[in-house]
Amino acid sequence: MTVGPSEPSESRPEVRAAAGALRGRWEAGVAVFRGIPFAEPPVGALRFAAPRAGAGWDGVREAGSFGPPPPQGGGFGVDALAPDAAGDGWLTVNVWSAEPGAGAGLPVMVWIQGGGYTFGRSGLPEYDGGRLARDGVVVVVTFNYRTGLEGFGQFEGAPANRGLLDQVAALEWVRDNIRAFGGDPDRVTIFGESAGAGSVAALLAMPRAAGLFARAVAQSVPGTFFSPELAADIATSCAAELGLRPTVADLSTAAPDRLSTAGDAVGAKTAQWEQRWGQPAHRSILYSPVVDGDVLPVTPWQALAAGAGRDIDLIVGHTRDEQRLFTALGGLLGQVTPEQATAALTIFAPGPDGARRYRDGFPAAGPDELYELVHSDWLFRMPSLHLAQAQTGAGGRAHVYELAWSAPGLGGALGACHGLDVPLVFGNLDRGQPAMLIGESPSPEAEALSAHMRAAWTAFAAHGDPGWPLYDAERRLTQLFDTQPAVKAYPEEASRLIWQDYAFPVLPLIGHQH
Secondary structure (H helix, E strand, O other): OOOOOOHHHOOOOEEEEEOOEEEEEEEEOOOEEEEOOOOOOOOOOHHHOOOOOOOOOOOEEOOOOOOOOOOOOOOOHHHHHHOOOOOOOOEEEEEEEOOOOOOEEEEEEEEEOOOOOOOOOOOOHHHOHHHHHHHHHHHEEEOOOOHHHHHHHEEOEEEEEEEHHHHHHHHHHHHHHHHHHHHEEEEEEEEEOHHHHHHHHHHHHHHHHHOOEEEEEEEEEOOOOOOHHHHHHHHHHHHHOOOOOEEHHHHHOHHHHHHHHHHHHHHOOOOHHHHHHHHHHHHHOOOOOOOOOOOOOOOOHHHHOOOOOOOOOOEEEEOOEEEEHHHHHHOOOOOOOHHHHHHHHHHHHOOOOOHHHHHOOOOOOOOHHHHHHHHHHHHHHHHHHHHHHHHHOOOOEEEEEEEEOOOHHHHHOOOOOOOOOOHHHHHOOOOOOOOHHHHHOOHHHHHHHHHHHHHHHHHHHOOOOOOOOOOOOOOEEEEEEEOOOOOOOOOOOOHHHHHHHHHHHHHHEOOOOO
């Protein structure tokens, strides 16, 4: 980057990280540093390897632009988004600091974006940490991690869960460097949504992540964690799209964007694998953390139930209408047939009598509502609740919330849909993809709700208390974020009872191998 006359270098913030000096920018009173490498580019001999710490540099490195995003699939139109930059230095962090300098000792919030473990980049405008850092007086960190086959494909010669290992490497960078940016490495909170929340849950269960964070916020935790056999079978199908074997030797011959395209192709025709892959095939879910016994020894629910998170303060929650966005994207909003509802209940409701229990628990529900309820519960709502219950059952601390405020975008048709919490937590209501949810001109009630959620998240990062009571098995007190926020008993009681004995097991390969 060239420093222009309107922005002299002497007026720009500089810090000295472990690898060398960095020069960022001032933006609305916040010091911002973008595109800082936390690991070597995972290409060439390092492709499909665990992340390796990068080399240092001489002089002052310009940190004004985001690094390039990792290769990724094209789901939900993300392939239409312009890349942040070209190149293969995918593994970079970005820092927003209200008070840069080694002595400030501010709480640190490290964001892990979602994207179905298939796509996701830290440079999207909705993840700009400026407002959160300024209003909450915290240090905000975002970063890239490998997704799709690069990050989560299971194949010969590569460690499992490379995307999770990237996250650990980013957290190690925070531990070793954040003091220079004004942060306190002993007060690190990780927070993430969707696949980012699944990553938060996985990090709680990972021995490699122990000691790297003190608090965690998991927003809409997916319940999908794969067995090695299932993940390997899916990777074999993706490799076969390119005429390759599922090995590092073979897959290294294909450009990263070709692997993303192969994954998209398999994802578009998962119906043919429903008998072998089961529930993930019905939802076109190709990638999830793999319970490999090493990087991820057990599921997050098992780990927390055994006390792994007892010393970690936790917020976990979900939106009320998690499935609504996906129903709309699939063209089924208001169009679900009785046959489709019955199929969804048969596939996703727990236990042999799960479908009956849904019909008994929601006697007035028509096909649309039953379809949405079971999808919401299986993929996000009940995994989130069960994570909190595992934490509190082992003597840990958890605060539970539900976002019940209906998005005004698209005439209110999307309700309190999946992803609505992200712009509210960051305060970026009028930029990026979430603008379609909030509307082009955010209302006063949207601004007020966003301020409430930002204050809760930053207070939790600072002190461990978001402003509402801990969850327990008796009272089940839950923060409801709505036009008039309130604390009540967990609102999805009928679903809770249907799922109360379900364990969210590792998802297996249920058919024959390739």
